[in-house]
Amino acid sequence: MSETVKKFLYLNRKAPYGTIYAWESLEVVLIGAAFDQEVRLMFLDDGVYQLTTGQDTAGVGMKNFSPTYRTLGDYEVKNIYVDKDSLEARGLTQDDLVAIAWEDWETEEEIENIVEVVDAARVSELMEESDVIFSF
Amino acid sequence: MSETVKKFLYLNRKAPYGTIYAWESLEVVLIGAAFDQEVRLMFLDDGVYQLTTGQDTAGVGMKNFSPTYRTLGDYEVKNIYVDKDSLEARGLTQDDLVAIAWEDWETEEEIENIVEVVDAARVSELMEESDVIFSF
Amino acid sequence: MKFAIQINEGPYQHQASDSAYFFTKAALEQGHEVFRVFFYHDGVNNGTRLTTPPQDDRNIVERWAELADQYKIQSVTKDENGNETVQTELVVCVAAAQRRGIVDEGEAKRNGKDATNIHPKFRISGLGQLVEAAIQADRLVVFGD
Amino acid sequence: MKFAIQINEGPYQHQASDSAYFFTKAALEQGHEVFRVFFYHDGVNNGTRLTTPPQDDRNIVERWAELADQYKIQSVTKDENGNETVQTELVVCVAAAQRRGIVDEGEAKRNGKDATNIHPKFRISGLGQLVEAAIQADRLVVFGD
Amino acid sequence: MSILHTVNKSPFERNSLESCLKFANKDDPVLLFEDGVYAVLKGTSAEKQLEAALAEQSIYVLGPDLAARGFSEDRIIDGIEVVDYAGFVELAANNDKVQAWL
Amino acid sequence: MSILHTVNKSPFERNSLESCLKFANKDDPVLLFEDGVYAVLKGTSAEKQLEAALAEQSIYVLGPDLAARGFSEDRIIDGIEVVDYAGFVELAANNDKVQAWL
Numbered sequence: 001m002s003e004t005v006k007k008f009l010y011l012n013r014k015a016p017y018g019t020i021y022a023w024e025s026l027e028v029v030l031i032g033a034a035f036d037q038e039v040r041l042m043f044l045d046d047g048v049y050q051l052t053t054g055q056d057t058a059g060v061g062m063k064n065f066s067p068t069y070r071t072l073g074d075y076e077v078k079n080i081y082v083d084k085d086s087l088e089a090r091g092l093t094q095d096d097l098v099a100i101a102w103e104d105w106e107t108e109e110e111i112e113n114i115v116e117v118v119d120a121a122r123v124s125e126l127m128e129e130s131d132v133i134f135s136f
Numbered sequence: 137m138s139e140t141v142k143k144f145l146y147l148n149r150k151a152p153y154g155t156i157y158a159w160e161s162l163e164v165v166l167i168g169a170a171f172d173q174e175v176r177l178m179f180l181d182d183g184v185y186q187l188t189t190g191q192d193t194a195g196v197g198m199k200n201f202s203p204t205y206r207t208l209g210d211y212e213v214k215n216i217y218v219d220k221d222s223l224e225a226r227g228l229t230q231d232d233l234v235a236i237a238w239e240d241w242e243t244e245e246e247i248e249n250i251v252e253v254v255d256a257a258r259v260s261e262l263m264e265e266s267d268v269i270f271s272f
Numbered sequence: 273m274k275f276a277i278q279i280n281e282g283p284y285q286h287q288a289s290d291s292a293y294f295f296t297k298a299a300l301e302q303g304h305e306v307f308r309v310f311f312y313h314d315g316v317n318n319g320t321r322l323t324t325p326p327q328d329d330r331n332i333v334e335r336w337a338e339l340a341d342q343y344k345i346q347s348v349t350k351d352e353n354g355n356e357t358v359q360t361e362l363v364v365c366v367a368a369a370q371r372r373g374i375v376d377e378g379e380a381k382r383n384g385k386d387a388t389n390i391h392p393k394f395r396i397s398g399l400g401q402l403v404e405a406a407i408q409a410d411r412l413v414v415f416g417d
Numbered sequence: 418m419k420f421a422i423q424i425n426e427g428p429y430q431h432q433a434s435d436s437a438y439f440f441t442k443a444a445l446e447q448g449h450e451v452f453r454v455f456f457y458h459d460g461v462n463n464g465t466r467l468t469t470p471p472q473d474d475r476n477i478v479e480r481w482a483e484l485a486d487q488y489k490i491q492s493v494t495k496d497e498n499g500n501e502t503v504q505t506e507l508v509v510c511v512a513a514a515q516r517r518g519i520v521d522e523g524e525a526k527r528n529g530k531d532a533t534n535i536h537p538k539f540r541i542s543g544l545g546q547l548v549e550a551a552i553q554a555d556r557l558v559v560f561g562d
Numbered sequence: 563m564s565i566l567h568t569v570n571k572s573p574f575e576r577n578s579l580e581s582c583l584k585f586a587n588k589d590d591p592v593l594l595f596e597d598g599v600y601a602v603l604k605g606t607s608a609e610k611q612l613e614a615a616l617a618e619q620s621i622y623v624l625g626p627d628l629a630a631r632g633f634s635e636d637r638i639i640d641g642i643e644v645v646d647y648a649g650f651v652e653l654a655a656n657n658d659k660v661q662a663w664l
Numbered sequence: 665m666s667i668l669h670t671v672n673k674s675p676f677e678r679n680s681l682e683s684c685l686k687f688a689n690k691d692d693p694v695l696l697f698e699d700g701v702y703a704v705l706k707g708t709s710a711e712k713q714l715e716a717a718l719a720e721q722s723i724y725v726l727g728p729d730l731a732a733r734g735f736s737e738d739r740i741i742d743g744i745e746v747v748d749y750a751g752f753v754e755l756a757a758n759n760d761k762v763q764a765w766l
Contacts, residue, residue, distance in 0.1 A: 004552055011763070013683070015572055017630050018597030019417075020285050021425075024458055027512060031544040035552060045683055046572050049600065052632035059626025059646070060290060063329045066632070089574060091605025096632075124689050128665055132551045133763045135559055140407055147661070149581070151674055153732050154699030155562075156430050157280075160313055163367060167399040171407060181581055182674050185702065188734035195728025195748070196435060199474045202734070225676060227707025232734075260587050264563055268406045269661045271414055273655050280664070282427070284516045285459045287596045291570070294626070295654075298647035304655070314430045317462065322518035324528040333518075371429045373467035373478075373534060383469040387532040389518060411654050414662040415570075418757050425766070432698045436672070439728070440756075443749035449757070556756050559764040560672075577677050 007038045009130035012047035016066070017057065022050045023065050025136035030068075033075035040079040041072070042126060047136075048086045051097040051115065066098065073102035073114060080115045083123050143174045145266035148183035152202070153193065158186045159201050161272035166204075169211035176215040177208070178262060183272075184222045187233040187251065202234065209238035209250060216251045219259050275299050276409035277309045278402065280416030282317030283332035284325070289318050292415040293335055300343040308361040308405040309336070309345060311394075313416070316374045319364040319394035336362055337393035362394045363401050420444050421554035422454045423547065425561030427462030428477035429470070434463050437560040438480055445488040453506040453550040454481070454490060456539075458561070461519045464509040464539035481507055482538035507539045508546050563658035564589065570596035570664070573608040578663040583611065588618045593645070593653055595624035599631060602638045609639060616641045624650060665760035666691065672698035672766070675710040684765040685713065690720045695747070695755055697726035701733060704740045711741060718743045726752060 010029055016022040032039065043051060050069070057064040072080065080100060087093065099113040118126070127133060146165055152158040168175065179187060186205070193200040208216065216236060223229065235249040254262070263269060277296055281288040296306050311318050323333050340346065345361045364374055370383070376390040390396060406412045422441055426433040441451050456463050468478050485491065490506045509519055515528070521535040535541060551557045567586045571578040579594075579601055586592060592615070594601050601608050602623045615621060616639070625644045628635070635644055645653065654660050669688045673680040681703055684694060694717070696703050703710050704725045717723060718741070727746045730737070737746055747755065756762050 006552055008551070013766070015575075015597045015600065015631070017627070018287050018570070018572070020458065024513060028544055028547060032548040034545065035548050037548075037552065044687070045679060046575050046597070046600070049631060054634070055630060055632040057630040060287070060630045061294070061330050062287075062290065062630065063326075064630075089607040090600065091603055091609070120686060123687050127667060127687065127763060128689055131665075131761065132557050133667075133761055134551070134557070135561075135764045135766055142407055144406070149664070151677075151699045151702065151733070153729075154432050154672070154674070156313065160368060164399055164402060168403040170400065171403050173403075173407065180585070181577060182677050182699070182702070185733060190736070191732060191734040193732040196432070196732045197439070197475050198432075198435065198732065199471075200732075225709040226702065227705055227711070256584060260585050263565060263585065263661060264587055267563075267659065268412050269565075269659055270406070270412070271416075271662045271664055275654070282459060282462070282517065287570070291596060294647040295650055299651045299654075302648060302651055304651065314427060314459070314462075317427070317459075317517060320518035322520045322530050322532065322534060324515040324518075324524075324530070326512075326515075329516075367471075370469040370471075371474075372427065372462065373465035373469075375467045379469075385467050385469070387467065387534055389467060389532060389534050411660055413654055413660045414664070416662065416664040420756070432672070436698060439749040440752055444753045444756075447750060447753055449753065556762055558756055558762050559766070561764065561766040575679050 005037055006131040007129060008032065008040065009126060009133045010041045011133055011135045012041065012043050012050060013045040014136060015046040015049040017060065017062055021136045026065060026068055028134060029072070029077065030075055039077050040081065040126060040130065041077060042081045042123065044083045044123065045086050048082055048090065048092065051082065053096065053098050069098050070100055072100050078102055078114055081118045081126060082115060084117050084119050087117065141173055142267040143265060144168065144176065145263060145269045146177045147269055147271045148177065148179050148186060149181040150272060151182040151185040153196065153198055157272045162201060162204055164270060165208070165213065166211055175213050176217065176262060176266065177213060178217045178259065180219045180259065181222050184218055184226065184228060187218065189232065189234050205234050206236055208236050214238055214250055217254045217262060218251060220253050220255050223253065273411065274305045274307045274409045276307050276405035276412045278412060278414040279309065279311050279315040279318060280313040280414065282314040283323065286417050288415040288417060289332050293339065295413065297339060306345050307409050308363055308401065310402045310405055311364045312368055312402060314372065316364045316369040316372050319362070319374050319391055320389045321391035322389050333391055337391055340393050360393050360395055364394050364396045365399050365402065366396050367399060369396050418556065419450045419452045419554045421452050421550035421557045423557060423559040424454065424456050424460040424463060425458040425559065427459040428468065431562050433560040433562060434477055438484065440558065442484060451490055452554050453508055453546065455547045455550055456509045457513055457547060459517065461509045461514040461517050464507070464519050464536055465534045466536035467534050478536055482536060485538050505538050505540055509539050509541045510544050510547065511541050512544060514541050566653050566657040566660045567592045568660060568662045569594050569598040572597040573601040582663040583615045586619065591620040591622060591653060591657065593622045593624065593650060595627050599623050599627045602642050603633060604637060604639055612639055622653060668755050668759040668762045669694045670762060670764045671696050671700040674699040675703040680765040685717045688721065693722040693724060693755060693759065695724045695726065695752060697729050701725050701729045704744045705735060706739055706741055714741055724755060
């Protein structure tokens, strides 16, 4: 394993279920947690649909993977961003999205919800700050 | 084989080379010619790019299948339609497209170019007139 | 009513095969006939017997095979002596399959391949089977990307 | 410079694998190192040895295998006794491969499959190999739909 | 001859719905399913387009796909009808052909 | 840190280019390839968007993809630069990272 610490940005632009990209992207995040990099997730365009609450896949026979997002705090993911314009174009607000809690096991510092709605300028800045962008 | 004669409409909406749909759609048309149905082809949206002249695939290592369109007249295809608005939005005119000749072997009737540019109302009408729509 | 179904995408990557399955099942449950399910483009990848989806996920390939069994999505032909041959009508396009590596015994022999991967309930056949299905069926319903 | 390549789509249906191939070839010709080519999502279908494309078309799978041979897209590890193991770095994601039916000897044994279809120049491995590639490489370049 | 038009793509990602609504004949029904269901939600940038279409034709949405994506029926534009797979089959049977805007 | 943005989709079919141009930082180069090359042609409904972007950043198009689709370099918007695969590699090497707008 490498000692390098890189800033990873996972950039999610696809809706869930219609295609598998959202789910297999999340699998990379989960596996990637073992590598101790600095990880950020960004949801943009139809990617914002990945975080909606109340997903019920019983009728389409597919696995509901949305509960996994709620556990991301346990995988050392501390920063999750959602693009404001993408939400607005889709008639959504943060209330439609899951809340993801985070706790620092050492300091017991807690954050109730690490999902942050950001504007376009901040999206650009976050892309710029990262070392590697995984795009799904 | 059936005696039924149906009106087939092949509706092509995808650009060539980026994906295989255009090429594998053309393969259905070629095979379908053996079934003596009444066949029409429609090119809509990015599908109009299938008919551009001068395609040269040497640099991308893919097979150039555009010459096949010119032979469609030999496969009993007599009607090929291109949506006018789709051309205009893409800055194209009929001069950018291949001409496809047709000849009736029995009557020696000839048509120099069976590619016809039609308006949206005619597109709708042609869909309505058909018995089966193959969409690619 | 007679339906023909066309599926353009492989399993899992796109929802096409899932949607087609539930549509086909509902049509059969209503007493309609599903004359043929034709797998074209990447759809041919639905015909491999080698998938192992996670235990908590659906098995798309087996689900098609079971549906075809249960509702007899198959055709029966008789030879001169009156012997019946029953064929499954989960049909994989041969040209599309060759490009993508879906292989049965005959294809393996013809193309010098040392293995096959076709599921026993699927069969590989020509593109003419799609055209014929479109002629025979009252409705052709296409599922894709 | 060290490149890592990710390919998300199977051969023929999308241009992704073609574009990735020409990019990789150009990088190698310029003297760059291509550390690993990682096949994810339907990209795993690039790793089958069972394709038979038409004679006038390119063979996408073999082309990757030949490029990997020619430019040694591979890694060398030594065991305690100094014995070297050379591994190809055309890596197919195991989880994605299981869903889609890309199988090697080990997978066939584990999942009770009666055949394999992996091309000998490709290997199946974990998703960690993608993450590791992204860490090790100077650039990760992704090709998809 | 009536056509059932199906759209399975998000109107925010692809042009499928736009093309469908442009070329579908009046009175021809449209069914939104898979990622196409996002078009039926209230308050989106596609809402006006949908409402204009609703004045001329029936629009249906596949309930199981809507539920999978986390949206209840009270989120959808008035006048759009929810169907299940059986309803999808009935729509396909009751119209003369099906055109999929892939 | 500069980013090379790549777009491989037609601007008439998908929203990829639009999103790319919205979020790319000024000065970041954009490479259009595969079906993305249709965006660089003169006289299309996407032309204004491209010209506005050109005022702020470099735009490249992959020549082999353009030729495959039947278009010569005299059809493309002034100021857009044509590169081959080697040029694509150089762009990827000369910027700090690559973002693919799939």
